[in-house]
Amino acid sequence: MRILTIDTSAVASATLLNFEPNDPVRTLSVVGNFATQDTRSHAEVLAPGVKSLFTDAVIEGPALDAVVVGVGPGPFTGLRSGIAMARTLAFVWDVPLYGLMSLEALAQQVFDTPRHGLDGRALGPVAMGDFVVATDARRKEVYWARFSAAAQLMDGPHVGPPTDISDIQVFGAGAGLYREQLEQTGCEVYSVLADVQPTALALGRAAIRRISVAGSLEAAGLLDTTPLYLRESDAKVPGPRKRAL
Structure with missing residues (x-):
C-alpha cells in the first residue's frame, strides 16, 4: 500500500x-x-x-x-x-x-520515543500513562488533546491557556513554549519532546x-477533511453602512 x-x-x-x-x-x-x-x-x-x-x-x-x-x-x-x-x-x-x-502526529511521536533506564536499555514509550500533546495556538494559548499511553485519543482537541492543563505529562512545541506555566499546574515537560511539531x-x-x-483503510476510523479551526475567523462580513444623517 x-x-x-x-x-x-x-x-x-x-x-x-x-x-x-x-x-x-x-x-x-x-x-x-x-x-x-x-x-x-x-x-x-x-x-x-x-x-x-x-x-x-x-x-x-x-x-x-x-x-x-x-x-x-x-x-x-x-x-x-x-x-x-x-x-x-x-x-x-x-x-x-x-x-x-x-495532534495525533504528535501523539505518535511520543508513542515512538523510548524511555531508557539507567543502564541505557529501552523500557517502553516515554509516556508513563495518559499524556497531553500541545502546539502553539498563539495569543498565549495552545491547541491540545489528551491521549492514553497507547496513543489513543481520550479528550480533545481544545484551544485555551496552558493553565487549563494540569498534573500530567505534556509534549510538543506548546509544552516547550509554556513550560513554566505548565509546571506551575503540576505538569511534567519532557525536554526531548518539548519543541516537536x-x-x-x-x-x-x-x-x-x-x-x-x-485491517483496512475503510475501517480505520479516519476523518473527512473538515478543518478543525477551533476558533472563529477574525475576518467578519461587513454590516450595512450606517446612515450619515
Whole structure:
C-alpha cells in the first residue's frame, strides 16, 4: 500500500510512504519526505515539496491507495493550504481522501520515543500513562488533546491557556513554549519532546497504525477533511453602512 500524507497545521510537510498493512513495522519505508521549519510560507513551498516526492507524479499519483491530510487544529491560512492541496490532488488523481487530527502526529511521536533506564536499555514509550500533546495556538494559548499511553485519543482537541492543563505529562512545541506555566499546574515537560511539531511523516505513521489495527483503510476510523479551526475567523462580513444623517 502506498499513501501520500500532508500536514500544514504548523510546518508545511508531505511524505510518501509504502507499507504492508498486515506488517507495517517491518515493511514501512519512506519513499520521500519533505518538511520546512518555516511556519509562514506554506502556500509557496508545499506544491514544490509534494512534487519532489515523485519521479513522475502524473503516473505515480493515480496509483496511490490514498491521500491523508492533517485537519488541525491549526491557524486558518496554513491549515487551508494543506487541505486544499490534498483535496485537489485526490480529485485530479481520483484516489480516496481521508483526514486525521494533526495532534495525533504528535501523539505518535511520543508513542515512538523510548524511555531508557539507567543502564541505557529501552523500557517502553516515554509516556508513563495518559499524556497531553500541545502546539502553539498563539495569543498565549495552545491547541491540545489528551491521549492514553497507547496513543489513543481520550479528550480533545481544545484551544485555551496552558493553565487549563494540569498534573500530567505534556509534549510538543506548546509544552516547550509554556513550560513554566505548565509546571506551575503540576505538569511534567519532557525536554526531548518539548519543541516537536506535527509532521506529515508522523501523521502517516499514526494513520498506518490505525489501518493495521483495523485491517483496512475503510475501517480505520479516519476523518473527512473538515478543518478543525477551533476558533472563529477574525475576518467578519461587513454590516450595512450606517446612515450619515
